[in-house]
Amino acid sequence: xxxxxxxxxxxxxxxxMGEVTTITGAHWDREIGAxxxxxxxxxxxxxxxxxxxxxxxxxxxxxxxxxxxxRRLGMTLRLGTDLDDxxxxxxxxxxxGEWVEAAGKFPMNxxxxxxxxxxxxxxxxxxxxxxxxxKWHEGDGGRYVGTGCAVFTTxxxxxxxxxxxxxxxxxxxxxxxxxNMEAGKHGAGHVREWFARxxxxxxxxxxxxxxxxxxxxGTEVPAGVSELEYAGAVLGRPVDVLLGEVTGLPVPAxxxxxxxxxxxxxxxxxxxxxxxWTGYYSGGSEPVLTMEVERVYHRSDPxxxxxxxxxxxxxxxxxxxxxxxxMIQDALVGCGLRGVEGVWAHEVGGGRQLLAVxxxxxxxxxxxxxxxxxxxxxxxxxxNKFVIVVDADVDPRSLNDVMxxxxxxxxxxxxxxxxRQTWGSRVDPLRxxxxxxxxxxxxxxxxxxxxxxxxxxxxxEASRELTDHVIRRWPDALGGxx
Numbered sequence: 446x447x448x449x450x451x452x453x454x455x456x457x458x459x460x461x462m463g464e465v466t467t468i469t470g471a472h473w474d475r476e477i478g479a480x481x482x483x484x485x486x487x488x489x490x491x492x493x494x495x496x497x498x499x500x501x502x503x504x505x506x507x508x509x510x511x512x513x514x515x516r517r518l519g520m521t522l523r524l525g526t527d528l529d530d531x532x533x534x535x536x537x538x539x540x541x542g543e544w545v546e547a548a549g550k551f552p553m554n555x556x557x558x559x560x561x562x563x564x565x566x567x568x569x570x571x572x573x574x575x576x577x578x579x580k581w582h583e584g585d586g587g588r589y590v591g592t593g594c595a596v597f598t599t600x601x602x603x604x605x606x607x608x609x610x611x612x613x614x615x616x617x618x619x620x621x622x623x624x625n626m627e628a629g630k631h632g633a634g635h636v637r638e639w640f641a642r643x644x645x646x647x648x649x650x651x652x653x654x655x656x657x658x659x660x661x662x663g664t665e666v667p668a669g670v671s672e673l674e675y676a677g678a679v680l681g682r683p684v685d686v687l688l689g690e691v692t693g694l695p696v697p698a699x700x701x702x703x704x705x706x707x708x709x710x711x712x713x714x715x716x717x718x719x720x721x722w723t724g725y726y727s728g729g730s731e732p733v734l735t736m737e738v739e740r741v742y743h744r745s746d747p748x749x750x751x752x753x754x755x756x757x758x759x760x761x762x763x764x765x766x767x768x769x770x771x772m773i774q775d776a777l778v779g780c781g782l783r784g785v786e787g788v789w790a791h792e793v794g795g796g797r798q799l800l801a802v803x804x805x806x807x808x809x810x811x812x813x814x815x816x817x818x819x820x821x822x823x824x825x826x827x828x829n830k831f832v833i834v835v836d837a838d839v840d841p842r843s844l845n846d847v848m849x850x851x852x853x854x855x856x857x858x859x860x861x862x863x864x865r866q867t868w869g870s871r872v873d874p875l876r877x878x879x880x881x882x883x884x885x886x887x888x889x890x891x892x893x894x895x896x897x898x899x900x901x902x903x904x905x906e907a908s909r910e911l912t913d914h915v916i917r918r919w920p921d922a923l924g925g926x927x
Contacts, residue, residue, distance in 0.1 A: 448523070448680075451560070451655055451699035452748055455521070456508070459492055462526055464517055466491045472499040473507075473588070478581035478753055481509040485758045489514045494748075498577040504746035505577050511593070511656040511750065512764040521656045523679060530842070534787075537771040542779060544678040548670050551677025553606070553686045559698025562687060566741040573738065574619035576702065581753040582720035586730055587614045589719065592760070593752030595662040595672070596624060596650045597694050598635040601642050606695060607631045608672035610663040610752070613650065616714045616735050622704060623716040623733040624648060627870060628882075629827065631668060636708055636734070646708045647692030648736055653701025653750045658684075663752075663761060664768050665824050691739045701747040706736040722795040724756030725874040757792050765796030772824040773800065782818055783807055789841040790825075798830045801841035809895045813862070816888035820864065828870045833889045838904065850891040860890040 591613025639646035686695035713732035869884030
């Protein structure tokens with residue numbers, strides 16, 4: 446596969462594949478967001494590139510749906526450009542774990558210059574609203590420049606750089622930006638440690654870049670592993686970065702737009718509401734840590750990478766489902782669980798709240814063990830609510846098949862276990878205001894009862910051999926059957 450070095454190379458390759466649609470004349474106020482939302486609901490959404498945005502000159506663009514189908518996600522992960530859903534899952538097996546293991550071999554490469562510093566704006570000249578920052582949802586509390594972003598923080602002791610995808614709302618007329626970090630995330634931990642040591646925390650954020658950086662920033666990479674090094678392992682080469690003039694933190698050298706500044710414990714602005722990945726305006730409005738932007742770096746005619754969440758399917762729900770599924774399956778196998786056939790983190794739960802785990806039962810208690818392990822793995826624990834364990838004959842990617850197994854193999858009185866006060870989120874619509882972000886989760890055993898494996902009724906379904914036979918006989922009529 447042809448390699449790309451930045452978002453522009455990515456767009457060129459995706460365009461050659463027929464995977465990019467350009468929309469002109471949309472307004473930044475809700476129209477870009479609404480058009481993107483309609484697009485996400487299509488069977489295989491193209492990437493949307495918005496240009497000639499109302500109130501802005503031609504060339505200032507916004508990209509959405511960058512990885513909303515298998516071909517573009519496969520391209521972004523450097524796995525190939527011709528993958529379908531099943532092929533992408535197969536290609537990803539064991540890869541996340543391998544990338545974690547290899548990450549240390551690809552330290553970020555610090556360079557002296559790059560396209561992102563074609564223009565440098567400092568101090569009182571900073572105006573983030575010089576870019577066509579969308580108001581993504583009708584009920585949002587403002588314009589969000591950071592949705593497809595990578596926010597860089599650093600461990601003040603080890604120096605390990607973290608990248609996280611945290612929502613960023615434009616504040617103070619374009620001169621500041623709030624950075625909404627969940628308390629349990631690595632970036633938030635870095636900020637707390639900097640506050641305790643120095644009373645302030647350095648931050649940089651890239652707002653347009655190779656979508657691979659969005660993948661790694663939005664995925665739970667293990668603590669102590671830098672997302673920049675993880676991205677290097679995916680690429681097979683180090684990521685080129687520049688060091689910010691103010692903080693010394695990295696920004697991608699081939700990025701489109703980046704910002705830099707400091708966070709202070711007492712510098713907060715009212716942020717939100719915002720349409721979140723749960724599908725609700727959850728989290729409300731509250732004071733959030735806000736950075737007075739000291740530097741803006743950008744290319745000529747930059748492209749803002751948008752990845753707005755919302756009611757699934759949304760911009761990055763497909764990407765998250767694929768990545769989380771592969772990472773959770775690797776983690777289950779890595780911890781020694783036998784008989785793992787497949788994992789799928791369903792889009793309907795934002796790639797987090799509903800996990801299906803398929804196993805080949807080998808002993809009494811195997812199904813419950815798989816469910817309990819999956820529910821609390823570091824790669825799966827955040828905001829998880831349902832883990833459904835199914836037999837190997839059930840496709841975990843098919844919500845229809847998974848729920849069929851629940852309906853026919855689960856005894857509600859015996860096969861549903863619950864855990865309380867587990868790792869939740871402020872954006873959970875069930876969380877009452879002012880309460881800690883706990884949640885409750887259920888493990889559902891939807892496997893055939895171990896004691897009845899020999900005599901459980903046979904499934905009324907054509908065999909794989911017979912199914913393949915009729916598809917070969919009548920490919921025009923049945924060839925699209927999955």
